[in-house]
Amino acid sequence: MGRSPSCDEQSGLKKGPWTTEEDEKLMDYIAIHGHGSWRALPKLAGLNRCGKSCRLRWTNYLRPDIKRGKFSEDEERVIINLHSVVGNKWSKIATHLPGRTDNEIKNYWNTHLRKKLLHMGIDPNTHKPRTDLNHLLNLSQLFRAANVGQMNMSSWDNALSLRLQAGAAQLAKMQLLQHLCMQFVNSSSSAAAPPPPLPNIDMMSTFGYQNLNQFGGQANSLEGFEGNNNGNNNNNIPTFDNNMSSYYEDMLQTKNPFPALVSASPGTSCNTNTNQMENSMSGDPAADCFSTHSPTTIFEAWEKLMDDETSESYWKNILE
């Protein structure tokens, strides 16, 4: 094991931006010989660079199959979907975007998509609605504008907005549920008492609260509550006792008593068959849930994927 010597440990090697002359040397050499050993390449190609620098220059910039230019909406969707499943695994995401490098995707995420999601009220790390109340206040304005339809948004932005409206409603319900749970806690006479029972399903249904996993979470869908414990706590949202949290997590994991909240409209759901997904990725129009439906339907399909318990394994299947 052990790290290979970094470039600066090898004396006299050039760093920094590549010149066109260096690019040509590298391309010419690889065109004739292939890259072979990156460590040996610079010397053979007549470059005063370390092998690592050559490899990065080739893979991120000079490779002939690299696609340049703006990311399409489809590409954005794929990035966001995959990011929600695998997180910052840029290379894994890149394998599903032909011609895009992990570096490019990473940059695009950090400079565009991350901000876009934040602006839309989605936490880019968890892919769940942001829970800070200040932000919710801002959202109300956004929703109003979105409802009026004056926002000059792309279909994709509009879809996100719709999702947010659902998210805010969901958040409100979660907070209401949290209040109920805290009442159980407060009414408990002993600190050592067993965790309170879950509110019965009828009561949950009364609130329309049917799926705590709504936002792509697994059993950790309560982490928003815990987050309130960690962050500034001036929003008067009761916080979850740890025992209680894990108790409900267990309940969710083992019993999952809540049926799905969103029922997919007929004909709009994506087939969760892996083969079909491969078709989708390869551009088969008959199977492609992502690139051939109308924008609204695309979003519905995406939301279905995100909401459906199977979606995580679905995307994992693709990646594995």
Add this chain to the structure above:
DNA sequence: AATCAGTCCAACCGCTCTTTT
């Protein structure tokens, strides 16, 4: 025209994982 702040992205750094010896 000059300055400043913000954005973007190519390139680097340092770590981990895999392969070879």
Add this chain to the structure above:
DNA sequence: AAAAAGAGCGGTTGGACTGAT
């Protein structure tokens, strides 16, 4: 089995660029 080399990865940085003042 252990060490070294090779390769890949994600995070960070620095400088070019752009728009606002």
